[in-house]
Amino acid sequence: xxxxxxxxxxxxxxxxxxxxxxxxxxxxxxxxxxxxxxxxxxxxxxxxxxxxxxxxxxxxxxxxxxxxxxxxxxxxxxxxxxxxxxxxxxxxxxxxxxxxxxxxxxxxxxxxxxxxxxxxxxxxxxxxxxxxxxxxxxxxxxxxxxxxxxxxxxxxxxxxxxxxxxxxxxxxxxxxxxxxxxxxxxxxxxxxxxxxxxxxxxxxxxxxxxxxxxxxxxxxxxxxxxxxxxxxxxxxxxxxxxxxxxxxxxxxxxxxxxxxxxxxxxxxxxxxxxxxxxxxxxxxxxxxxxxxxxxxxxxxxxxxxxxxxxxxxxxxxxxxxxxxxxxxxxxxxxxxxxxxxxxxxxxxxxxxxxx
Numbered sequence: 001x002x003x004x005x006x007x008x009x010x011x012x013x014x015x016x017x018x019x020x021x022x023x024x025x026x027x028x029x030x031x032x033x034x035x036x037x038x039x040x041x042x043x044x045x046x047x048x049x050x051x052x053x054x055x056x057x058x059x060x061x062x063x064x065x066x067x068x069x070x071x072x073x074x075x076x077x078x079x080x081x082x083x084x085x086x087x088x089x090x091x092x093x094x095x096x097x098x099x100x101x102x103x104x105x106x107x108x109x110x111x112x113x114x115x116x117x118x119x120x121x122x123x124x125x126x127x128x129x130x131x132x133x134x135x136x137x138x139x140x141x142x143x144x145x146x147x148x149x150x151x152x153x154x155x156x157x158x159x160x161x162x163x164x165x166x167x168x169x170x171x172x173x174x175x176x177x178x179x180x181x182x183x184x185x186x187x188x189x190x191x192x193x194x195x196x197x198x199x200x201x202x203x204x205x206x207x208x209x210x211x212x213x214x215x216x217x218x219x220x221x222x223x224x225x226x227x228x229x230x231x232x233x234x235x236x237x238x239x240x241x242x243x244x245x246x247x248x249x250x251x252x253x254x255x256x257x258x259x260x261x262x263x264x265x266x267x268x269x270x271x272x273x274x275x276x277x278x279x280x281x282x283x284x285x286x287x288x289x290x291x292x293x294x295x296x297x298x299x300x301x302x303x304x305x306x307x308x309x310x311x312x313x314x315x316x317x318x319x320x321x322x323x324x325x326x327x328x329x330x331x332x333x334x335x336x337x338x339x340x341x342x343x344x345x346x347x348x349x350x351x352x353x354x355x
Contacts, residue, residue: 024334043071124171134180148182229292231340257336
């Protein structure tokens with residue numbers, strides 16, 4: 001338990017960037033802010049950081065102005081299991097610290113241990129998911145010369161089934177899969193297994209890009225829906241994503257991942273005629289990259305050309321040119337895995353102990 005506590009404790013003097021890294025390392029989407037004497041000062045979630053960043057916060061800023069100073073907690077030897085369950089349900093939280101009589105964290109209580117479930121009940125969404133599965137998957141060649149990319153296995157299941165299972169855990173029951181390259185194999189796979197969800201297949205005759213096949217969606221598709229590439233997995237609070245999309249009246253919301261990159265060399269900055277200005281030793285950069293998960297409104301259908309190759313980035317640019325609301329919902333680096341790249345695919349296998 002001491003190891004877990006140390007992983008989720010952070011100083012109020014830490015930067016937002018340091019907090020993001022620690023949240024990724026701990027894998028619990030929450031940290032507890034503690035003073036030098038170890039006393040509990042507050043809590044900091046990935047949602048707190050997201051709100052700060054979206055308000056223009058700099059990743060180098062201290063967490064002082066974004067953590068919650070009234071965290072939920074219970075006192076050692078002064079609570080019951082039912083007390084903790086009620087507190088978790090009331091606050092919709094999955095982790096609660098137990099503090100001693102000096103207000104220091106002595107233990108951590110987890111939802112999954114008390115309720116024997118993976119996630120907090122109530123975080124359910126009921127919107128359709130469209131999975132773009134028509135591409136050739138050339139980044140994963142030569143495997144994709146034989147298997148379509150969505151059927152490449154991660155453990156005992158193909159990528160696309162893992163994606164569907166993830167969204168089913170969030171309450172999604174209706175799925176649309178766009179098909180083209182080796183699409184018959186994908187459809188045959190799902191028809192051969194027992195599934196507890198509705199899947200409708202949308203066929204494109206030509207390769208239409210990451211947004212073009214949305215033009216083929218049935219008219220009965222609900223007004224708000226989620227789109228996902230078939231080779232990525234993002235662990236996020238999708239209820240919060242939908243709320244963010246609706247509260248900001250966005251037509252399109254892209255989920256972005258805050259990535260930290262360190263250049264392992266000294267970077268030379270120079271002017272004309274090769275005059276060196278300065279040398280920056282092993283600089284670090286923070287970038288928000290597009291994950292390939294989006295929330296969309298059906299009004300975008302009118303902006304997508306028929307039978308033309310059209311990527312999601314093209315659609316975003318059209319919306320921006322029209323002055324429509326396009327938003328980004330940032331998540332942490334380790335919340336996002338791009339299995340469409342060999343290195344990330346191998347890492348996913350390693351995490352399961354299979355490579």
